[in-house]
Amino acid sequence: MSETGKIIFDTASRIFEDLSTAEVINAAENGQWPEALWQAIVESGLTLTWISEEAGGVGADMLDGFAVLKAAGGAAVPVPLAETMMAGWLQAKAGLPVGSEPMSVVIGGLHWDGEVLNGSVTGIPHGRNVKNLVVILDSEEGAIALCCKADDVAVRPVAGLSGEPWDTLEFKGVKPDQLGALQDGVDEAAAQALGALIRCAQASGAMAQALELTIQYSMERVQFGRPLAKFQALQHSIAAFAGQVAAINAATDSAAETLARNNRVDNDTWVEIAAAKTRLEEAVNEGAAVAHQVHGAMGFTYEHQLHHLTRRLWSWRDEYGSDAVWSVRLGDEVLKWGAEALWPKITAVSNPR
Amino acid sequence: MSVTRFRFPFVEMPEAAIALREEVRQFLAEERENGGFVPMADCWASAMSPEYSRKVGQRGWLGMTWDKKYGGHGRTFLERYVVTEEMLVAGAPVMAHWIADRQSGPQIIKHAQPHVRDKVIPRIVAGECFCAIGMSEPNSGSDLASVATKAEKVDGGWRVNGTKLWSTGAHGCDYMITLLRTSPPDEKARHEGLSQFIIDLKSPGVSIRGIADIGGQVHFNETQFEDVFVPDDYVLGEVGGGWKMVVGELALERSGPERFLSSFIVLQEAMRLLVNDPSEKTRQVLGEIVAKIKTLRRMSLGIAGLLEEGASPEMEAALVKDGATLFERELLEKLRAILPQHVLASSSGLLPAVLRDGILRVPSSTLRGGTNEVLKGMIARQLGMR
């Protein structure tokens, strides 16, 4: 990590630790917007981590942004930081000014007649909490980004598995403030892939944090006169959990590095993302199961913080496409390579560029 | 970028490794074409060909990372990584030299007497000298410190008696790096009194009996030592320092590409069939398999990168071996399930042969080199739980 990267990461971690507390996360689930947390995030420039200095950002490496997202995942931050970063990156790719208000992204599913947007979309993260919406559409003239005021859109509140807003949005003749043609091959599929990678990064952080909580609990909780950590059955399941944490972090890093290097979702980047999002499901399934098993009934309570992580993990494994979606897409790509190119394609990842 | 305890850094292959990869691929293609070998599943533990190993030695692909002053080639871990992964993927008969090149050679360079080192190492590098590992015994498996094969001090050397079991390839090897008791066991200090010897398998009193595995193939052995004389200078390192050496040796061998590429040849051959009219299930399985291989390779190669930097990433290596060996089973189970049943019933062709052999080798991958239960125990220790 670069010097700037370290500063950004440390700043982010400190803010999350101070302001993304269990009470704040629970209050947010119950409808209370964590203004202090959001303000601290905006003031420290974290929402602009992916934006170049020319475009008004902080000029960090894209990887620094992914490190922030891992930290945000580990802290279960109940604000649309990831969504705002994603929306900003897409705005920049369309040559549009990037804002610092809370934003969320809508990918496809709406009708654009050249004047207004119509239609209804589901599962929009933080739909009710954001000021602006960035809509990504593959139109006949190419892919475009349209920025709309969230106030112009009707919100039907829905809670996702994580307890975070996962709202249905109704667009009835919504006139966008701004519109731009997307560059660098960004389109609906690329935005989908970016979303998938963002969820992998958040989940990598959340998995790592859930592992830490689990190890710690196993060393504190005593049964049969010994800490749980001394029972081999639990040692083995926690070791397996560690393996899943290691794997999803490695897969995510590989994809994030490729995106950071290529600065676009080209085929190489897409394949890395497909692999990471495919790999996420088993990691989450196994990891969350062990975390809850080790925590016993205490970890099943609303009061315990474990659910802040596990419920998000269960949601993130599906958002922007589950294993069932991504593995089939990746499988199609692998079949296109064919038997002879399979191995050369796998080794090309470590070739110098 | 990492916010966790584990580190698997991105490794970019140096240009030299890229050129080398092409060279190795070409060599393998020519060898296959000229009938030099027929690809095998789990080739590093079941396809022995001294002739092939000599050719690999002549190419300069054995002892690659060892210092030139000892007869090695002074190349990088990454270059060696490239050679080994290409050989595995091709299913080449690398078993004869595998253990000498991977672990015995480095141990000999580090711990043997200079004149013994100078006698053995150049021959390993030439592909003319092979080594076996003598750790396990009839009553000592996971509990390695309980080995009972013993060495008693005699004039000018040691007299060895006992039985080693499961020694892979010993029937074709020159030496066995053998873990022995050099002083009586002490329950309070179980890891003391153990030493490693280099035993010449042609010595009088050594008898080697092949043991057939579940597929009826003989790849591992029972090796008996009856009053075998081993000269003093064939003790590796300090007398009594065997345990530390064994632990280091096992850590070194854990995370290589052989832990997840043993059956890559099965996947590659299966693909030739699966490209025709693939079902949704087939596409999903292929996506899942490739996602795992890519992730495991990233991790395993990351460890090679850390070794290159001089780090000793023990927990990472244990995590890779655990995950990789479990994947080897998953790979064959999943492939079997999406292939037409007649494949296994077919008597000709490469795919039926490697699929059958691959499936029959599966139980060994989570046993050899330390079981996954033992590995998980080590991981738990590193996590601070024990």
Ligand SMILES: Cc1cc2nc3c(=O)[nH]c(=O)nc-3n(C[C@H](O)[C@H](O)[C@H](O)COP(=O)(O)OP(=O)(O)OC[C@H]3O[C@@H](n4cnc5c(N)ncnc54)[C@H](O)[C@@H]3O)c2cc1C
């Ligand atoms: C194909 C193959 C090649 C091999 N090649 C070699 C070789 O070249 N040289 C060599 O020295 N050895 C070799 N081995 C032996 C290998 O190292 C041993 O099989 C391994 O260490 C396990 O020992 P074991 O088979 O005696 O099983 P055991 O130790 O008896 O274990 C049996 C089962 O009990 C479990 N178990 C044991 N202790 C514990 C515990 N404390 N907690 C939880 N579970 C436990 C094990 O994990 C395993 O599942 C080879 C084995 C195979 C299969």
